[in-house]
Amino acid sequence: MLSQRCKYALKAMVDVARASGASRRVSDIAERENIPRKFLEAIMVDLKKGLLVESARGKLGGYRLSRPPDLVTFGEIIRLIDGPLALLPCASRNFYKRCEDCEDEVTCVLRRVLIDARNELAAVLDRTTLAAALAGSPQSQFAAAVLADDSSIPAG
Amino acid sequence: MLSQRCKYALKAMVDVARASGASRRVSDIAERENIPRKFLEAIMVDLKKGLLVESARGKLGGYRLSRPPDLVTFGEIIRLIDGPLALLPCASRNFYKRCEDCEDEVTCVLRRVLIDARNELAAVLDRTTLAAALAGSPQSQFAAAVLADDSSIPAG
């Protein structure tokens, strides 16, 4: 399950994406999406640090996407806020961590299954972009190819 | 991510499945799988209440599967211990709960995406059985058909 924080982040990103390039204020997003304002402020800072949005301060300030919405995937947002998509760290690609209590990870039956599961889940989330979601149809192979991040993959 | 509890449950179920019908003691499972014994005791009781295993007390006591291993899926175990597979309750099939802060759930863009995600994830976990996992190949369409539990599905 996603954290409340992550759910808010996703809703906020969808909201910002709807602005088609324009800026949106935190207070407006918060009111529209029913998110506590101060809490959302902190979340937006995280999204900014993750380079998913850009910000402007002052009277005409607000947040806007730092990329076109067809280049921002749900998987990317979720990883930034909540971390791994996989059900266990040992089955994660981007947040791999060895299973402490596991004798032999390579032959671990459980891990094999959970890697299958994570791959299917990641396939959906890394291919579905904000643009696709707003358009209704869930596909954008282009973004999936562009955004594929295959760094630091465990051997086993 | 799965809880530690759920990871232990999965490892224990795989361990019990390896016994091919025989009983296994909690202390043996705990030692083999590196799980705190008292903690595992509580987990096994949960698995028993969920009808996934049967128990015998006393000197020759222990746990065994209550069904053949090709009729026990990973999805079933995870749901019993951790609850929904979906990333949000409003995208869950077996643990559906309305999203409080959501104005119109039917048209919610986020929910549509997360339902896709949950369906892909559930497809893997509900079709992969203990038997299939132990055999190495991940498929058992038979079990998926038998165990499909389509009760209480939200309309929207």
Add this chain to the structure above:
DNA sequence: AAAATTCCTATTTCGCTTGTGGGAATGATA
């Protein structure tokens, strides 16, 4: 009767999540 097991109840400890509050830094406007 003794030993070994499952099973039940209570408690503890710890860290994380979900916020709230105050105010500093920044930028537009008059």
Add this chain to the structure above:
DNA sequence: TATCATTCCCACAAGCGAAATAGGAATTTT
């Protein structure tokens, strides 16, 4: 310059659940 509205930063508090641990009751075999 003064004012106002915004992002941004820091601290903290309350609550909650997860992960155990402990002790012993109930049950079954020998």
